[in-house]
Amino acid sequence: xxxxxxxxxxxxxxxxxxxxxxxxxxxxxxxxxxxxxxxxxxxxxxxxxxxxxxxxxxxxxxxxxxxxxxxxxxxxxxxxxxxxxxxxxxxxxxxxxxxxxxxxxxxxxxxxxxxxxxxxxxxxxxxxxxxxxxxxxxxxxxxxxxxxxxxxxxxxxxxxxxxxxxxxxxxxxxxxxxxxxxxxxxxxxxxxxxxxxxxxxxxxxxxxxxxxxxxxxxxxxxxxxxxxxxxxxxxxxxxxxxxxxxxxxxxxxxxxxxx
Amino acid sequence: xxxxxxxxxxxxxxxxxxxxxxxxxxxxxxxxxxxxxxxxxxxxxxxxxxxxxxxxxxxxxxxxxxxxxxxxxxxxxxxxxxxxxxxxxxxxxxxxxxxxxxxxxxxxxxxxxxxxxxxxxxxxxxxxxxxxxxxxxxxxxxxxxxxxxxxxxxxxxxxxxxxxxxxxxxxxxxxxxxxxxxxxxxxxxxxxxxxxxxxxxxxxxxxxxxxxxxxxxxxxxxxxxxxxxxxxxxxxxxxxxxxxxxxxxxxxxxxxxxx
DNA sequence: GTTTGTGAACAGTTTCACAGCT
DNA sequence: AGCTGTGAAACTGTTCACAAAC
Numbered sequence: 001x002x003x004x005x006x007x008x009x010x011x012x013x014x015x016x017x018x019x020x021x022x023x024x025x026x027x028x029x030x031x032x033x034x035x036x037x038x039x040x041x042x043x044x045x046x047x048x049x050x051x052x053x054x055x056x057x058x059x060x061x062x063x064x065x066x067x068x069x070x071x072x073x074x075x076x077x078x079x080x081x082x083x084x085x086x087x088x089x090x091x092x093x094x095x096x097x098x099x100x101x102x103x104x105x106x107x108x109x110x111x112x113x114x115x116x117x118x119x120x121x122x123x124x125x126x127x128x129x130x131x132x133x134x135x136x137x138x139x140x141x142x143x144x145x146x147x148x149x150x151x152x153x154x155x156x157x158x159x160x161x162x163x164x165x166x167x168x169x170x171x172x173x174x175x176x177x178x179x180x181x182x183x184x185x186x187x188x189x190x191x192x193x194x195x196x197x198x199x200x201x202x203x204x205x206x207x208x209x210x211x212x213x214x215x216x217x218x219x220x221x222x223x224x225x226x227x228x229x230x231x232x233x234x235x236x237x238x239x240x241x242x243x244x245x246x247x248x249x250x251x252x253x254x255x256x257x258x259x
Numbered sequence: 260x261x262x263x264x265x266x267x268x269x270x271x272x273x274x275x276x277x278x279x280x281x282x283x284x285x286x287x288x289x290x291x292x293x294x295x296x297x298x299x300x301x302x303x304x305x306x307x308x309x310x311x312x313x314x315x316x317x318x319x320x321x322x323x324x325x326x327x328x329x330x331x332x333x334x335x336x337x338x339x340x341x342x343x344x345x346x347x348x349x350x351x352x353x354x355x356x357x358x359x360x361x362x363x364x365x366x367x368x369x370x371x372x373x374x375x376x377x378x379x380x381x382x383x384x385x386x387x388x389x390x391x392x393x394x395x396x397x398x399x400x401x402x403x404x405x406x407x408x409x410x411x412x413x414x415x416x417x418x419x420x421x422x423x424x425x426x427x428x429x430x431x432x433x434x435x436x437x438x439x440x441x442x443x444x445x446x447x448x449x450x451x452x453x454x455x456x457x458x459x460x461x462x463x464x465x466x467x468x469x470x471x472x473x474x475x476x477x478x479x480x481x482x483x484x485x486x487x488x489x490x491x492x493x494x495x496x497x498x499x500x501x502x503x504x505x506x507x508x509x510x511x512x513x514x515x516x517x518x
Numbered sequence: 519g520t521t522t523g524t525g526a527a528c529a530g531t532t533t534c535a536c537a538g539c540t
Numbered sequence: 541a542g543c544t545g546t547g548a549a550a551c552t553g554t555t556c557a558c559a560a561a562c
Contacts, residue, residue, distance in 0.1 A: 015476075021469060021472050022465075022469055025462075025464065025465040025468040025469065026449070028468070030449075051449060052451075087472070088468050088471055088472045088475075089471040089472055089474060089475030089476075090468065094471055094474070103362070103366035103369050103370075104363075104366040104370075107361070107363040107365070110362050111362075111363075111464075113447055113463065113464040114463070114464065114467075117468075118471060119467055119471075157474055158467065158474060181474065181477060182470040182471075184466050184467060188372055190285070190310060190311035192311075196477070198473050200466050200470060202461055202463070204367065204372065204373070204443075205372040205373065205376065205378075206284040207459050207461060208353075208378055208417065209283070209284040209287070209347050209349065209376070210281055210284065211417055211441040211442075211457055212347055212377060212378075213280050213348055214441065214457045215348060215353070215440065215441045216348030217274075218455070
């Protein structure tokens with residue numbers, strides 16, 4: 001998923017489709033790996049396989065960037081790496097702050113892929129005074145009091161929130177007030193931000209729940225639904241309904257997963 | 260987002276749209292909060308605001324589950340909590356293993372929201388023998404050798420991979436061979452899995468790159484942007500020449516392949 | 519009067535299949 | 541021959557707007 005509220009009204013007459021943007025990093029990673037193995041060119045078929053998509057989609061995606069391939073040959077790896085990097089804005093350096101240096105914040109700070117491409121951890125910030133000064137991933141943790149000055153002094157426009165849910169909105173507000181316009185939120189909360197600020201969220205429990213949904217489908221084709229449905233407070237059981245009303249709490253029994 | 264799911268022709272004639280499934284956990288979280296405040300009913304408008312979506316979408320989403328609201332009134336909170344939980348498969352318990360107990364794995368193990376709803380950490384697994392037996396989040400870390408027996412003994416069908424990228428595919432293969440059919444992958448790699456296995460991935464650096472894309476765009480379109488554009492690493496000389504050969508945003512220049 | 523549930527219109531995304539370049 | 545680039549078709553997802561239910 002993506003941006004919280006406040007997304008441009010898809011006024012994308014001149015832009016790249018959002019779905020394509022979301023795949024460019026994937027292509028870039030695959031291309032970087034090829035580049036490191038000194039592979040000079042790659043076909044849409046090969047690159048698509050490496051990125052885990054199909055080749056028609058990949059070609060369509062690239063067509064939004066320009067005609068960067070050569071018919072009968074494929075794509076030049078180095079050239080594509082550069083073009084995609086530029087398109088994603090990775091030819092410049094993005095200072096990032098991480099707020100909330102608990103288990104997760106520390107993990108993020110230590111994450112190598114962070115610095116590797118365009119991003120630089122400008123500061124680690126935590127509300128706990130006991131954390132202040134302690135080094136994490138080679139950086140001293142700074143106290144929340146310094147948040148605003150850190151942001152302005154470093155020209156930070158991207159913030160990562162790894163605090164408990166209860167603190168997230170407040171931290172978000174302060175980040176935004178200080179000038180941050182893109183936020184990556186790991187806290188399990190819906191953040192509200194003013195127009196013009198992008199929010200992306202990463203949420204473990206949502207991902208697990210989506211997996212559970214599909215898992216249940218796989219298992220439950222014949223194994224029934226457990227338990228009974230508690231009666232509905234305001235309404236009557238509509239379970240009867242021979243026609244029309246296609247829904248109902250009972251099994252949906254779709255023909256899914258053909259072996 | 261981003262199921263790396265194996266290509267299924269979406270045989271879902273009678274199922275719930277994927278986009279809807281992905282939002283159900285969001286609704287559930289908002290409803291749970293209302294439930295804890297003993298709010299008895301909620302309108303689509305209110306609930307939508309709490310979940311960060313618009314009300315038409317929410318009503319459409321719920322319509323796939325059934326007619327669970329009351330016109331003129333709204334939705335009964337407790338009843339909806341139950342229905343969504345059941346739909347997501349959270350009325351049963353899902354044992355989960357986490358493989359790779361580094362910074363991130365430990366963070367995940369400690370994540371409270373894990374156990375809170377339907378999920379239970381059955382085991383923490385790491386390849387480092389020095390880790391074996393050490394308690395993390397109250398559980399002793401087990402060695403990778405035990406992976407298969409842990410999976411089968413506990414009937415684990417959901418696995419979380421938090422290993423380095425290099426180990427992820429191998430771990431994935433072992434998980435799948437042992438019976439896991441849903442995987443949440445935190446390693447920055449494309450996993451390949453057999454038909455019938457679901458993969459979802461969470462990738463920090465992809466999220467950041469997407470943010471950078473939009474951030475760059477903000478800086479470009481309107482005026483402003485307080486400098487904050489440090490050095491450029493190894494930008495190619497052609498940078499000034501415009502985007503590419505096609506009808507890009509600006510000048511059209513014949514394709515230039517780098518030597 | 520209020521609010522749901524939903525067909526219909528619209529928008530975005532993926533896939534197909536092939537023309538056109540190398 | 542091989543492979544890209546892209547219109548058109550097919551599909552999925554979102555928004556609109558209003559009749560039906562309370």
